[in-house]
Amino acid sequence: MIYADNAATTKISELALAKMLPFLQEQYGNASSLYSIGVKAKRAVEQARLQVATAINSMPSEITFTSGGSESNSWVLHGLADFNGEAFHIITSSIEHHSVLNACHALEEKGVEVTYLPINSKGFIEIERVKAAIKLNTKLVSIMFANNEIGTVQPIAEIGQLLKGKGILFHTDAVQAVGHIPVDVKSLNVDFLTASAHKFNGAKGTGILYKRSGLELSPLVFGGEQERGIRAGTENVAGIVAAGYAIEESVGEMAERVKLLRAMVEKTVKGIKERIPFVRINGDCENRLPGTVNLGFDNISGESLLHLLDLKGVCVSTSSACNSGKDEPSHVLLALGLSEQQAKSAIRISYGKYNCIDEVETVVTAVCDAYAKIIANR
The missing domain is CATH 3.40.640.10 (Type I PLP-dependent aspartate aminotransferase-like (Major domain))
Structure with missing residues (x-):
């Protein structure tokens, strides 16, 4: 996992x-x-x-x-x-x-x-x-x-x-x-x-x-x-x-960890964009937490993507854990100006202390394959 x-x-x-x-x-x-x-x-x-x-x-x-x-x-x-x-x-x-x-x-x-x-x-x-x-x-x-x-x-x-x-x-x-x-x-x-x-x-x-x-x-x-x-x-x-x-x-390891997490997010976004060019980063690309990125796919359900990723052994989320289970779009994404459909198409990937850069390719492949499967079954 x-x-x-x-x-x-x-x-x-x-x-x-x-x-x-x-x-x-x-x-x-x-x-x-x-x-x-x-x-x-x-x-x-x-x-x-x-x-x-x-x-x-x-x-x-x-x-x-x-x-x-x-x-x-x-x-x-x-x-x-x-x-x-x-x-x-x-x-x-x-x-x-x-x-x-x-x-x-x-x-x-x-x-x-x-x-x-x-x-x-x-x-x-x-x-x-x-x-x-x-x-x-x-x-x-x-x-x-x-x-x-x-x-x-x-x-x-x-x-x-x-x-x-x-x-x-x-x-x-x-x-x-x-x-x-x-x-x-x-x-x-x-x-x-x-x-x-x-x-x-x-x-x-x-x-x-x-x-x-x-x-x-x-x-x-x-x-x-x-x-x-x-x-x-x-x-x-x-x-x-x-x-x-x-x-x-955490504070003692912060400097080195920030570098690694930023590199992992950058590699993740680049890898997904190569296969799904229109994927959108929700929020700012620069001034954000080093290990977090929110991605929008617009024409699919983020929840469907999450469940397929879970079957592939990759855990991500669609919104705040405190709001999961509700069939409501994220208030944060709506505040960004996204439509309800766009807000429901997003997933959040957040890496941490126990992730390594070797896992990125697996995450990228899993996301892209799951996306392709959803599109093929529509």
Whole structure:
């Protein structure tokens, strides 16, 4: 099997797995307990907090562990709304992950005003649109760092600079970015950043929330004093430990991995275009995540292509994993200006840590053969 859907989830790294296992077996103590195995668990959690903070250039005290990116995103939006009440305006984009979009829709029902910015034909938010959308009651801008379907990397640093000193908080959903491209919360001028360990070869069930020092959120879970009293409940020690080592490993390997992933995507696109010349790249060809490419074939069903590829042992996707199973076109591709049929004709290929360039020819052949079979059977 060739797994080329790393934007959906990644295989846990061997290092992260080895480091987490003791906290499921020998060192299984509760991190809030005062005896030795509890103290060791607490130290391991704090070590992971330091590893995450170092990776994104923050302070350990600014890192809170959650169950995933969706929880972290929802917490930021609803937590800030709790402090600001109904006289609250949010600026976001039309291509955000559903954990942001659906949280915004829920807030609108409570009277919060939300502006959804469009993207241009390449998939980017234009700075002037952000600037024009700002109102006197704008309290938060939430723009994703990198899109999960088309891979476009947004101008987060420029938006952060625009908002600096305006009294407007800035959140970025960096679930697809962290561990894959450089992320520095200080230079980006972000107030909140969210990430998820299973996207950078950690374990599922561990999320990250960066909250700039001095800012407040209403508690997500009430109970004990875990996570400084704002997210109570026994910590997922093993998952947190895995997240720390996975992010440290991913950042350390990033420079070399980016080169390889870009080469793999370039070779994939070139190979498919040689046999299917009219295939379209959805989104920008340059400023995108190194291992991700979204391809449109227009006159076939992307889902049919996916199933044929699965039979050939190649795993890709047609849209966000969070929206799979629904007979709806991707909201991201529609926002690009594609028709419903065009949006349903696309597949996403996303390579990762455990792919190698020797697999590209197999992927190319599988895609082209599956496409030819669909056309022949129409």
